[in-house]
Amino acid sequence: MSELPYLVAGWILLAGLYGLVTSRNLVQAVGCLAVAQSSTYVLLLAVGYRRDATAPVFSDLPTDAPVVDPVVQALTLTDVVVGATVTALLLALVIQLRKRHGTVDPEELTGLRG
Amino acid sequence: MSRTTRLRLFLVAAAVLAAGLITAAGRLPGFGGLRHPYGERAVAAGLERRTANIVSSVNFDQRAFDTLGEESILFGSVLGAGMLLRLARDEHKRGAAAEPVLPTTRLFGATLLPVTVLTGGYLVAHGALSPGGGFQGGVALATALHLAYVAADYRVLKRIRPLAALDVADALAAGAFAALGLVGLAAGAGYLANTLPLGTFNQLASSGLVAVVNAAVGVEVASGVVVLLAHFLDQAVEVAPAGGAGE
Numbered sequence: 601m602s603e604l605p606y607l608v609a610g611w612i613l614l615a616g617l618y619g620l621v622t623s624r625n626l627v628q629a630v631g632c633l634a635v636a637q638s639s640t641y642v643l644l645l646a647v648g649y650r651r652d653a654t655a656p657v658f659s660d661l662p663t664d665a666p667v668v669d670p671v672v673q674a675l676t677l678t679d680v681v682v683g684a685t686v687t688a689l690l691l692a693l694v695i696q697l698r699k700r701h702g703t704v705d706p707e708e709l710t711g712l713r714g
Numbered sequence: 715m716s717r718t719t720r721l722r723l724f725l726v727a728a729a730v731l732a733a734g735l736i737t738a739a740g741r742l743p744g745f746g747g748l749r750h751p752y753g754e755r756a757v758a759a760g761l762e763r764r765t766a767n768i769v770s771s772v773n774f775d776q777r778a779f780d781t782l783g784e785e786s787i788l789f790g791s792v793l794g795a796g797m798l799l800r801l802a803r804d805e806h807k808r809g810a811a812a813e814p815v816l817p818t819t820r821l822f823g824a825t826l827l828p829v830t831v832l833t834g835g836y837l838v839a840h841g842a843l844s845p846g847g848g849f850q851g852g853v854a855l856a857t858a859l860h861l862a863y864v865a866a867d868y869r870v871l872k873r874i875r876p877l878a879a880l881d882v883a884d885a886l887a888a889g890a891f892a893a894l895g896l897v898g899l900a901a902g903a904g905y906l907a908n909t910l911p912l913g914t915f916n917q918l919a920s921s922g923l924v925a926v927v928n929a930a931v932g933v934e935v936a937s938g939v940v941v942l943l944a945h946f947l948d949q950a951v952e953v954a955p956a957g958g959a960g961e
Binding site for chain 1: 728743761787799942
């Protein structure tokens with residue numbers, strides 16, 4: 601079944617979103633967001649995969665060797681970097697939230713406070 | 715909204731999304747297929763500019779402008795986390811305490827730290843040749859430094875971590891990437907165009923602009939990640955609320 605890797609990516613996305621919706625802890629929610637985002641890595645790498653091909657690095661390969669798609673690999677790298685920065689910023693926000701409101705449970709964050 | 719309503723709403727939305735994804739998956743090009751028109755063109759363009767690692771060629775040459783944006787996001791996030799985690803008026807810093815460490819653990823750290831730093835440096839330096847590059851090597855370099863915290867304590871990490879210099883290095887390297895783009899303009903080509911001498915394929919001095927930009931990104935990522943982690947570690951180890959346990 602040649603669609604299986606794409607469906608796995610979709611499943612990871614939905615699993616991450618489910619975690620985001622049901623999470624009672626913001627640190628865990630940030631983790632769920634990272635899971636949801638990692639589905640794009642699977643999707644991108646699956647799209648670029650080519651049977652019987654190797655990594656697109658020609659330092660020890662003949663230049664006509666079949667390689668997998670380097671464009672999506674570069675996109676995945678961008679994706680990983682952006683994902684890491686988003687996670688870092690969100691975790692910094694969670695730390696501030698814990699300090700100012702004394703909780704990391706999104707259910708308890710009801711009132712607006714200056 | 716109550717938890718059950720929210721869950722029901724999500725399940726309906728997830729079902730629709732899942733149906734859409736399944737339909738879309740059937741119409742994507744088959745997994746492992748032989749047709750990769752963009753990939754083939756990227757490989758040809760990369761080899762033409764004598765870059766052995768095509769992923770680096772895509773990142774630092776063919777899509778260099780996008781990577782400038784990506785790198786600015788990283789820089790912005792380091793700045794943002796620094797702002798969010800700065801010392802508030804009602805907080806103060808307490809000195810990190812010395813921790814008891816097993817001599818074997820200390821030996822492990824002292825042995826592996828230089829090896830890991832070397833590996834990170836290798837990954838950055840050979841970014842245009844072999845798997846790796848500025849982003850991957852930068853992260854390896856930054857985490858290598860934190861072996862000092864894992865294998866000893868925070869005081870040792872603070873001693874080997876030149877934070878003020880890394881702050882400046884982060885900004886300078888981020889600026890250097892943007893400035894390197896002007897080389898292309900000066901040569902009469904476009905911004906971030908690869909106009910530097912291309913060198914010999916598969917040698918350290920090859921690939922023109924790729925190797926230089928790759929090095930700038932390596933410095934930026936390594937110093938950025940160290941600064942970022944320093945803010946988080948300070949929160950965990952050093953920052954105490956007024957009247958807290960650190961008094």
